[in-house]
Amino acid sequence: MRIGVYVCHCGGNISEVVDVEKVAKAVGEQGNVVISRDYGHMCSDVGQKLIADDIKEHELDRVVVAACSPQFQGGTFMRVLETSGLNPHLLEMANIREHCSWTLPGSPKEATEKAESLTSMAVAKARLDEPLEKRTMPIGKRVLVIGGGIAGIQAALDLGDAGFEVHLVERTPSIGGKMAQLSRTFPTEDCSACILSPKMADVPANPNIDLLTNSEVTAIEGHLGSFDVTVTKKPRYVDPDKCTACGLCEEKCPVSVPDEFEEGLIERKAIHVPFGFSVPNKNVIDESVCLRLTKGGDVCGLCEKICPHDAIDFGDRPETEQFTVDTVIVATGYDIFDATKKTVYGFGRFENVITGLQMERMVVHGAEGTPIRPIKGRIAFIQCVGSRDEQVGNEYCSRVCCMYASKLSQLLKRSDPSRDVYVFYTDLRSFGKGFEEYYKRGQEAGVKFVRGRPAELREDPVTKRVTIKVEDTLSRQMIESEFDLVVLSVGMTASAQTDPIAEMLKLTKSPDGFLQEAHPKFKPVDTLTEGVFLAGTVQGPKDIPDTVTQASAAAARAIRLMNQGEYTLDPVVAFVHEEACDGCGLCVPACPVKAIAISGGVTEISESSCTGCGVCISACPTEALDLKGYTNAQLLEEVRAALSGGDGTTVLVFADDMTVYRLADNVGTARMAYAPNSRIIRVPSGGRVTPRLILEAFSLGAGAVLIGDSEEKSSPFVGSAATMKENVAAVKSALETEGIDPERVLGLELVTVMMAGFVGRVNGLCALANKLGAVPEDKRKALVEHVNDKLLSNKR
Amino acid sequence: MAETVVITVKSEAFLKKIVALSAEAITVCDQCGTCSGSCPMIAEMDVTPSQLMRMVQLGQSEALDTKTMWVCASCFACTVRCPRGLDVSKVAEALRQVTLRRSVDHLDIRNIPDDELAELPQIALVSAFRKLTG
Numbered sequence: 001m002r003i004g005v006y007v008c009h010c011g012g013n014i015s016e017v018v019d020v021e022k023v024a025k026a027v028g029e030q031g032n033v034v035i036s037r038d039y040g041h042m043c044s045d046v047g048q049k050l051i052a053d054d055i056k057e058h059e060l061d062r063v064v065v066a067a068c069s070p071q072f073q074g075g076t077f078m079r080v081l082e083t084s085g086l087n088p089h090l091l092e093m094a095n096i097r098e099h100c101s102w103t104l105p106g107s108p109k110e111a112t113e114k115a116e117s118l119t120s121m122a123v124a125k126a127r128l129d130e131p132l133e134k135r136t137m138p139i140g141k142r143v144l145v146i147g148g149g150i151a152g153i154q155a156a157l158d159l160g161d162a163g164f165e166v167h168l169v170e171r172t173p174s175i176g177g178k179m180a181q182l183s184r185t186f187p188t189e190d191c192s193a194c195i196l197s198p199k200m201a202d203v204p205a206n207p208n209i210d211l212l213t214n215s216e217v218t219a220i221e222g223h224l225g226s227f228d229v230t231v232t233k234k235p236r237y238v239d240p241d242k243c244t245a246c247g248l249c250e251e252k253c254p255v256s257v258p259d260e261f262e263e264g265l266i267e268r269k270a271i272h273v274p275f276g277f278s279v280p281n282k283n284v285i286d287e288s289v290c291l292r293l294t295k296g297g298d299v300c301g302l303c304e305k306i307c308p309h310d311a312i313d314f315g316d317r318p319e320t321e322q323f324t325v326d327t328v329i330v331a332t333g334y335d336i337f338d339a340t341k342k343t344v345y346g347f348g349r350f351e352n353v354i355t356g357l358q359m360e361r362m363v364v365h366g367a368e369g370t371p372i373r374p375i376k377g378r379i380a381f382i383q384c385v386g387s388r389d390e391q392v393g394n395e396y397c398s399r400v401c402c403m404y405a406s407k408l409s410q411l412l413k414r415s416d417p418s419r420d421v422y423v424f425y426t427d428l429r430s431f432g433k434g435f436e437e438y439y440k441r442g443q444e445a446g447v448k449f450v451r452g453r454p455a456e457l458r459e460d461p462v463t464k465r466v467t468i469k470v471e472d473t474l475s476r477q478m479i480e481s482e483f484d485l486v487v488l489s490v491g492m493t494a495s496a497q498t499d500p501i502a503e504m505l506k507l508t509k510s511p512d513g514f515l516q517e518a519h520p521k522f523k524p525v526d527t528l529t530e531g532v533f534l535a536g537t538v539q540g541p542k543d544i545p546d547t548v549t550q551a552s553a554a555a556a557r558a559i560r561l562m563n564q565g566e567y568t569l570d571p572v573v574a575f576v577h578e579e580a581c582d583g584c585g586l587c588v589p590a591c592p593v594k595a596i597a598i599s600g601g602v603t604e605i606s607e608s609s610c611t612g613c614g615v616c617i618s619a620c621p622t623e624a625l626d627l628k629g630y631t632n633a634q635l636l637e638e639v640r641a642a643l644s645g646g647d648g649t650t651v652l653v654f655a656d657d658m659t660v661y662r663l664a665d666n667v668g669t670a671r672m673a674y675a676p677n678s679r680i681i682r683v684p685s686g687g688r689v690t691p692r693l694i695l696e697a698f699s700l701g702a703g704a705v706l707i708g709d710s711e712e713k714s715s716p717f718v719g720s721a722a723t724m725k726e727n728v729a730a731v732k733s734a735l736e737t738e739g740i741d742p743e744r745v746l747g748l749e750l751v752t753v754m755m756a757g758f759v760g761r762v763n764g765l766c767a768l769a770n771k772l773g774a775v776p777e778d779k780r781k782a783l784v785e786h787v788n789d790k791l792l793s794n795k796r
Numbered sequence: 797m798a799e800t801v802v803i804t805v806k807s808e809a810f811l812k813k814i815v816a817l818s819a820e821a822i823t824v825c826d827q828c829g830t831c832s833g834s835c836p837m838i839a840e841m842d843v844t845p846s847q848l849m850r851m852v853q854l855g856q857s858e859a860l861d862t863k864t865m866w867v868c869a870s871c872f873a874c875t876v877r878c879p880r881g882l883d884v885s886k887v888a889e890a891l892r893q894v895t896l897r898r899s900v901d902h903l904d905i906r907n908i909p910d911d912e913l914a915e916l917p918q919i920a921l922v923s924a925f926r927k928l929t930g
Contacts, residue, residue, distance in 0.1 A: 344877065384828075389879040426828040426879075455833025455877060471829030476847050478838055 002034045003126055004060040005119065006051060008042035008067035010097055017101040019112040023066065027119045032127055034058050043073045048080045055084040062126040066094035066119040069665045070682070087131030089571065089629060094122035098668030099680050110676035117642060117679060124641035128634045132571035137608065139225040139567045141165055142325040143558055146217055146501055149177020150544060151331035151536025153199055154551035155558075160208035162559055167323060168203065169231055171497065173214045174278030176200055177333055181261060183363040185544055186407040187438030193364075197277040204279060212321070213280060220328065220504040223608045224531030225567060227325050235316035237285035237293070238271070242311035245273050245281050249303035249312070257289050263358040265372050271303045271312075283311070327531045327558040330515065331551065332501055334492040334537040337386025337394070345385065345488055350459040352466050353486045356381075356401065359408050366415070376419070377484035379412060380468055381405040382454050383425040387491030387541075396512045398491030398541040402429045403438065405489045410442040421447045422483075424454050424470055432543065450479070457486065492541040505532050506594050508718060514540045519716065525554040528593055528718055530609065533557050572612035572629040572684060576603045581624035590619035592719040613717035614688030618727055623692070630684055632693070639697045642679040648774020649703035651678045651765045654689045658716050660708030663752045667759055674759045675766035677703075685709060685717045686724035686747065692787055694731045694745060699783040703769025704744040705731075706761065711749045721749050738782045740775055743768060807855025814852050817890035824880050825849045831874035831884045840867045845874055845884050852887060865891040866927050896926065 007024040009015035020038040028036030035058050041047050042065055054060055063086070065077050070093040078088035096115040104111040141164045145156045148170030156168040168175070179185075180200075182192035204211050212231055219230035250269045259268035261275045270290040271283050287293040291300035292314055304312040339347035339355055347353045354362075365372045383405060387398040402425065409421045423442075428449065430439040443449065454470040460482070467482045494513035501507075502515060506529050510516040515538050518526035525533050533554035536547040561567055574595075583601040590596075595609035596616060603625065614627040626632055643650055655661040661682050667674070683689055686709025694705050707728060712721040728747030735742045746765060750758060775783075815822050825846070832844035841864040843851070851859040859865075865888040874884040903925055905913075913921075 384879070388826075390881040391877065391879055426826060451829075452833070453828035453830045453879065455830045469833045471832035471844055471846060473827050473829040473832075473846055476844055478832065478844070 001032045001062060001127060002058060002060050003032045003062040003064060003123060004051065004054050004058060005033055005036040005064045005123065006042050006047075006066065007036070007038040007096070007115075007119065008047070008065065009038065009040045010067060010101075011041055014067070014097050014101045014115075017104060017106075017108050017111045018096060018115040019108065020115075022112055023096075023116045023119055026116050027064075027066075027123060030120065030123055032062075033123060034060065042067050043076050048076070051077070051080050052084045055081070055086060061086065062090050062092070062129055064092045064094065064119065064122045064126050066096045066115065066122065068097040069093075069095045069099075069661075069668075071662060071665055087133075089132035090126070090129050092122040092126040092129065094119040095665075095680070098665040100668075102668035102671050103673050104676055105671065105673065107676060114676050114679075117644075120644065121638045121641040121679065121681070124637040125634045128631065128637060130628075132628055135569040135571055135573075135607065136566045137225050137569065139562055139565065140326045141562050142323075143167070143327045143329065143562070144169065144217070144220075144227065144229050144325040145329045145331060147171075147177070147331035147333055147536075147538070148175030148203075148211075148213065149331060149333045149536065150179045150196065150199075151333065151538075151547045151551040152177075152329070153203060154548045155329045155331060155535050155555045156209050157199065157202055157206065158552050158555035159558065160206040162555070164208060164559065164562065166206075166209045167229070167231075167325065168209055168211050169215050169217050170211075170213045171216050172274065173236065173284040174274040174280065175203060175211070175213060176275070176278065178336075178357075179544060180275060180277070181263070181357060181360055183360045183367070184407060184411065186403040187432070187434040189407070189411075193277055200277065200279040211279075214284065215321075217501060217504070218320075220501075222324075223606065224561065225326050225608070227328055227531070229323055229325055231321045231323075233319045233321060235287070235318055236282070237287065237290075237313055237316045238283045239311045239313055240280055240282040242309040243282040244309060245283060246308070247273075248306045248308065249283060252302040252306045254300065254302065255289050255291060257286065262361050262372075263355065265358055265361055285312075326562050327533070328505060329533045329535050329551075329554045329558060330498070330501055330505065330507070330527075330538055331535040331554075332495060332498045332538045334541065335495045335497075337392075337398075337490040337493050339385060339488045339490050341392050342385055342389075342488070344456055345382065345454075345486075346457050346459060346466070347488055350457065350466055350486075351464055352459070352484060353457065353488065355488050355490045356404055356408065357490070359487045360404075363408060363411055375412065375416075375485060378420040378482070379409075379422070379485045379487065380454075380466075380481075380483040381409055381421075381423040381487045381489055382468075383423065383489045384453065385488040385490045386493065388426065394491065394493065394512070396541065397429065399429070400541060400543050401489040401491055403432070403435055403543070405487070406430070406439050406442045406447075408487065409447040410445045413442075413445045413447050417446065422481075423447060423449045424452055424468070425449060426451070426453050432545070452479070492537055495538070498538055505529050507532065510540070512540065514538065520714070525550055525557055528611070530611075531558075531561060569608065570612055572627065573607050573610040574605050574612065574614065574616055574625055574627050576605060577624045577626060578602050580622045582622060584621065586619045586621065587616045587625055590616045590723075592717065611717060613685045613720055614683070615685065615717065615720050615723045617688065618690045618723055627684070627688060630688060632690075635681065635683070635689075635693055636696060638681050639693070639702070640700055642681065643697070643701045646677070646701055648701050649677055649766070649769040650701070651675070651704045651706065651762065651769055652697055652702050653678055653680045653706045653708060653762060654683050654686065655680050656683055656685045656688075656709045656715075656720070658685075659710035659714070659752050660686075660748075660750050660758070663708070663750055663754060663758050666752060667755045670755055672755060672759050674762045677766055677769075678762050685715070685720040686749075687717065687720035687722075687727070689724065689727065691727045691730040691734070694727070695734055695783050695787045698735070698740070698744070698775055699780045699787065701774065701780065703772070703774065704746070704765040706765055707745075707747045708750050708758070709748070711751055714751060724749075734783070734786050738779050738786060740779055740783075741772055744772065744775075801854060801856060803854060807857075809855070810857045811852060811855040813894065814887060814890045817893055818883070818886040820882055820886050820890075822849060822852050822882070822887060825853060825882055826880060828879060830877050830879060834873040834877045836871060836873060837867045837869055845888075848891075849882075849884060849887065852891075859891055860895055864888070892926065901925075
């Protein structure tokens with residue numbers, strides 16, 4: 001093994017505090033180091049050439065650069081190794097700028113000692129570096145879009161137009177979703193059907209889209225690049241190739257049931273076309289109510305007799321279709337809040353209390369000149385029904401109700417100014433483009449907005465008019481008023497129909513019940529399952545423009561993976577030392593992305609699913625699990641080097657890559673000083689740091705240990721923070737058993753702006769370690785035994 | 797001229813005290829008025845329950861001078877309907893407690909005639925003491 005070490009001056013940023021020559025000389029004497037230099041600007045062309053030349057001349061097979069943060073220039077030096085014929089993962093960096101010189105201004109002695117220690121740690125880790133192969137896998141251009149509402153339609157069209165093979169699966173007999181039911185869209189008052197129907201027609205016309213309506217996804221197995229999908233096509237009982245939707249069958253059909261497209265306000269027949277502009281525009285028989293299909297034999301069959309095209313087929317049976325796709329977009333939408341759950345509002349009991357979606361249908365029919373029922377007199381809208389209400393378990397705002405109520409109320413008022421239209425609201429949220437202006441137009445039209453949430457509704461048993469009792473919280477007066485019609489502005493809720501899909505694709509939910517995105521800011525349409533994306537309201541309440549934006553974003557994110565024919569995976573994944581694995585299976589439930597299975601008596605890791613968080617390793621009682629790039633042996637050697645020559649008060653800080661390592665970088669950039677006897681060790685996640693490693697650190701002479709992880713909600717790794725906390729608790733109890741102050745270990749969830757907090761906690765631990773002094777030799781020995789016996793037996 | 801509410805450190809202390817006594821996150825109230833609309837005693841009150849909540853949010857100790865907290869029957873209609881999960885009747889009770897702890901009695905048991913004392917149900921007596929204190 002031949003290691004080259006390069007200590008950078010960083011144009012004085014480092015060398016003005018750290019004696020870089022001394023560091024280079026001291027580290028140069030360590031084992032396996034064949035060359036050790038210091039240079040003004042390692043990242044400059046000349047500096048890079050210095051390394052490249054040395055790799056050739058001195059046949060280096062490991063390179064350590066002691067300079068700035070690897071977050072900053074890591075990529076530069078990895079490229080130098082790559083172009084010199086070395087595997088880029090044979091590079092280690094010691095961060096002697098952000099984590100050293102910038103935090104110790106005016107303390108050259110301490111800074112030089114710390115820089116030497118940090119560089120030695122990098123050398124120790126480099127000795128165990130293995131070349132990590134870039135993992136690539138072939139990827140095709142096939143995508144499954146689940147759900148045919150506006151989100152699914154938009155995503156499918158974008159992908160189809162871009163030349164990708166799309167399978168669009170819709171559960172109901174027509175695509176279109178909830179948007180097809182709406183009257184007009186806020187704030188522009190475009191006719192919803194008019195803008196949606198051309199898009200719907202584009203779907204079957206697109207040669208790249210395979211449209212499967214009246215179909216459900218019943219199984220998905222596999223991973224990015226190879227999702228095996230099973231779709232069950234429910235029987236239509238009508239041959240779509242023959243049916244012309246002439247309507248003769250509907251006239252004859254004797255069975256009438258409430259029409260779900262009309263929100264139950266009017267009836268449809270058992271055989272029906274889903275709605276006027278449905279795609280496909282073909283009849284379908286509702287098997288749950290059709291006389292022939294429920295009773296069998298020769299019952300009824302009128303549709304079959306009348307059909308001039310011989311399209312009826314009572315023998316139609318479910319069919320299964322199987323295909324493989326490379327990526328999946330979930331666009332299964334939402335349900336409207338079930339207003340019967342808000343019992344004080346009387347929905348379902350009072351005939352003049354309806355939902356906003358029912359009002360949409362009434363407005364559509366009114367505009368078409370075929371009113372479902374007259375809308376006269378006094379009309380009240382009640383906001384936040386099923387939203388922002390802990391009594392029904394929904395804490396969130398549904399984001400669309402304020403604006404759809406503004407829209408419906410002013411449409412009603414403008415079309416007949418003799419109507420008295422009231423909107424009772426708690427807060428009026430008109431945050432989108434053109435929303436506030438639209439709300440004002442409603443006020444100008446004469447809609448009365450009253451701030452107060454109605455507490456009680458009473459129905460007059462004779463007139464069926466509804467009295468609302470509400471406080472006007474602006475004037476502080478109680479209002480009681482009678483209305484002819486009350487419209488409940490129901491919110492959006494997560495659809496139970498999504499649950500089986502989420503389960504198949506291993507997707508997680510946020511506390512509001514909607515599916516969770518991979519990162520709230522930077523991966524808003526990704527999920528934690530690689531290759532699966534979210535579009536529209538399945539991810540959370542949103543309006544049509546936001547839904548369409550997200551659908552196009554999901555399509556673009558899917559294209560990003562599929563477009564190159566080959567997909568490069570992060571080489572940092574878990575692996576198994578098979579000789580140590582006894583197949584106990586404790587790691588299987590520990591994996592947050594379900595990438596672990598037991599196969600042939602040993603643990604098997606699906607590299608395409610593994611995110612490389614390292615959370616599973618703590619669960620392994622035999623140290624059989626490990627993580628490439630951050631192996632147990634490497635971390636232990638780093639710890640050993642960090643504590644070498646120390647006085648037992650050194651504080652180790654394990655910093656997760658995503659947050660705490662960057663936080664420490666920010667602290668350095670801000671030139672915030674903290675105690676010199678701290679050593680930061682980079683780990684992919686806080687959950688990667690096992691109780692064993694922490695205890696080993698104490699047995700090797702650590703004064704205190706801090707494990708810093710990303711806050712659970714912003715972490716790239718599910719479950720890491722929870723595992724970190726469990727591990728810290730386990731270590732605390734082990735320390736207590738051996739009579740060591742458990743305060744010596746600290747687990748923290750942080751965000752990257754908590755600079756003062758970070759400095760405070762590190763200084764606090766350093767002070768504590770100084771006050772308590774080194775852990776006595778005998779207790780350290782006892783800890784070694786604890787590691788070997790008790791910790792393992794506890795796990796079992 | 798309209799009256800100006802001056803918010804001081806003392807106001808904060810009053811809010812904190814009522815939060816501590818009621819164990820309710822009073823600042824969570826978003827003033828929707830559901831409590832007032834639900835209250836069966838509203839006609840007897842000088843300020844509405846939601847107004848009382850607002851006064852406490854702003855730290856106005858004038859809340860102690862209102863009739864509302866004494867009129868509150870602790871029927872919990874507001875509590876079961878509050879969309880923020882707040883227990884408004886607990887806040888009223890906390891305000892009553894603050895007053896009671898001043899230990900000023902307006903009702904002297906010795907001044908109640910013996911025959912009336914014998915007739916009165918104990919619960920009514922206790923209730924009268926609470927309401928006529930402070």
